[in-house]
Amino acid sequence: xxxxxxxxxxxxxxxxxxxxxxxxxxxxxxxxxxxxxxxxxxxxxxxxxxxxxxxxxxxxxxxxxxxxxxxxxxxxxxxxxxxxxxxxxxxxxxxxxxxxxxxxxxxxxxxxxxxxxxxxxxxxxxxxxxxxxxxxxxxxxxxxxxxxxxxxxxxxxxxxxxxxxxxxxxxxxxxxxxxxxxxxxxxxxxxxxxxxxxxxxxxxxxxxxxxxxxxxxxxxxxxxxxxxxxxxxxxxxxxxxxxxxxxxxxxxxxxxxxxxxxxxxxxxxxxxxxxxxxxxxxxxxxxxxxxxxxxxxxxxxxxxxxxxxxxxxxxxxxxxxxxxxxxxxxxxxxxxxxxxxxxxxxxxxxxxxxxxxxxxxxxxxxxx
Numbered sequence: 001x002x003x004x005x006x007x008x009x010x011x012x013x014x015x016x017x018x019x020x021x022x023x024x025x026x027x028x029x030x031x032x033x034x035x036x037x038x039x040x041x042x043x044x045x046x047x048x049x050x051x052x053x054x055x056x057x058x059x060x061x062x063x064x065x066x067x068x069x070x071x072x073x074x075x076x077x078x079x080x081x082x083x084x085x086x087x088x089x090x091x092x093x094x095x096x097x098x099x100x101x102x103x104x105x106x107x108x109x110x111x112x113x114x115x116x117x118x119x120x121x122x123x124x125x126x127x128x129x130x131x132x133x134x135x136x137x138x139x140x141x142x143x144x145x146x147x148x149x150x151x152x153x154x155x156x157x158x159x160x161x162x163x164x165x166x167x168x169x170x171x172x173x174x175x176x177x178x179x180x181x182x183x184x185x186x187x188x189x190x191x192x193x194x195x196x197x198x199x200x201x202x203x204x205x206x207x208x209x210x211x212x213x214x215x216x217x218x219x220x221x222x223x224x225x226x227x228x229x230x231x232x233x234x235x236x237x238x239x240x241x242x243x244x245x246x247x248x249x250x251x252x253x254x255x256x257x258x259x260x261x262x263x264x265x266x267x268x269x270x271x272x273x274x275x276x277x278x279x280x281x282x283x284x285x286x287x288x289x290x291x292x293x294x295x296x297x298x299x300x301x302x303x304x305x306x307x308x309x310x311x312x313x314x315x316x317x318x319x320x321x322x323x324x325x326x327x328x329x330x331x332x333x334x335x336x337x338x339x340x341x342x343x344x345x346x347x348x349x350x351x352x353x354x355x356x357x358x359x360x361x362x363x364x365x366x367x368x
Contacts, residue, residue, distance in 0.1 A: 026246045027058045055234050059245035066252055067202060068220040070187040072194040076220035077230045078245055082183060082203025083109060084238035085217030087117075089199045092228035093148045093177045096122030101139050101176075103130035103151040105160060105340045108329035110181065114150070133166060140174045148177050153192055154184035157289045157324045157348040158341060159280045168196030177225070183207065183315075188259040189284045198222045199229075206315035207286075210251040210258050216244045258317065258353060262286035265319070265359060266351040272360050276367055277347075287314065292345040298323075301347075304366040308359075319352035319359050 001010060032050040034040040042048050050056055060078040068076030079085040094100060102114055104127040114125045126143060128135045130151050140146055149171065151162045164180060171178045179199040180192035186207045192200045199221035202208055209216060217240070219229050233239055263286050270281035270288045277290040292298055302310055302321065311320045312327040322328065329342045337343070351359070 059242040063245040067218040073220040075226040078240040079217040082217040085219040088229040088232040099124035099145040107156040152181040212316035214247040261353040314350035
């Protein structure tokens with residue numbers, strides 16, 4: 001290579017040197033090269049790993065493997081968002097003509113996905129009060145087409161702790177699969193696969209990433225189901241970028257430390273709020289939900305929170321609040337909101353890692 005135009009294109013490649021980085025490198029590439037047509041053909045015969053980053057990439061593979069390990073599951077796969085991970089998991093189990101039975105108090109975005117988008121694919125969807133075993137069983141009997149039970153380990157926003165072991169008993173009795181969204185609890189508090197769930201989904205945008213700078217999802221669970229879900233992710237273009245995977249992996253390194261601090265702060269916040277509002281806190285996780293008294297001007301309260309930011313998401317290292325009525329559950333009808341208790345006075349607080357006394361002082365100022 002003698003010409004400048006050629007030299008600037010064909011720069012030196014780090015992979016050609018004996019380098020052993022302490023941290024996993026970022027494989028920011030859309031495709032991988034081959035030394036011969038025989039090597040390329042070998043990929044399709046199962047003798048190679050990487051071809052094109054939509055189908056697989058070392059960073060996204062590492063993220064799936066890491067979360068699977070945290071969940072005690074044999075296999076995991078990364079996706080472009082938590083919603084993508086949920087959709088891929090569902091489509092690994094059901095197809096047109098099959099039905100899904102979901103908890104009525106799941107996250108509003110998931111509710112919308114199930115109610116609107118799955119139905120468009122010819123998949124039947126039913127919602128039930130999962131705190132009532134009889135109601136779940138009635139649906140399973142009335143709708144034998146149900147192939148999947150879907151819920152959350154800790155529901156959003158009222159923090160009901162799902163009885164996963166009961167769902168697993170029903171799974172065995174009615175020959176269905178169980179999928180749990182473990183975003184709120186994280187593997188630090190609950191590991192649904194170890195309790196018998198088939199699939200576990202995460203919005204890695206939240207606690208796994210932990211710093212509000214990544215949008216990603218991960219699905220872990222049964223090896224065969226994950227293989228099917230991975231196909232859905234590839235074929236439907238729901239793959240995660242290498243950089244997002246790299247960021248999520250970096251965040252996971254401090255997951256246990258963050259969850260320990262955030263859970264302690266959440267417990268202190270729940271105790272602080274108990275004589276000021278109706279409080280929901282299950283004793284685990286870092287989310288506290290509360291309903292302001294009707295006498296409180298909710299708009300003024302939000303405007304009085306100072307450095308506690310108002311955001312439509314959760315789980316960063318900063319303490320934040322969100323407004324379920326106007327964000328996460330906005331797409332629900334008034335009747336649907338009323339059914340699960342999402343009123344205009346409900347506030348969802350995500351505890352950060354700041355000093356506890358500082359958080360309580362700022363909340364106290366807002367109430368004053």
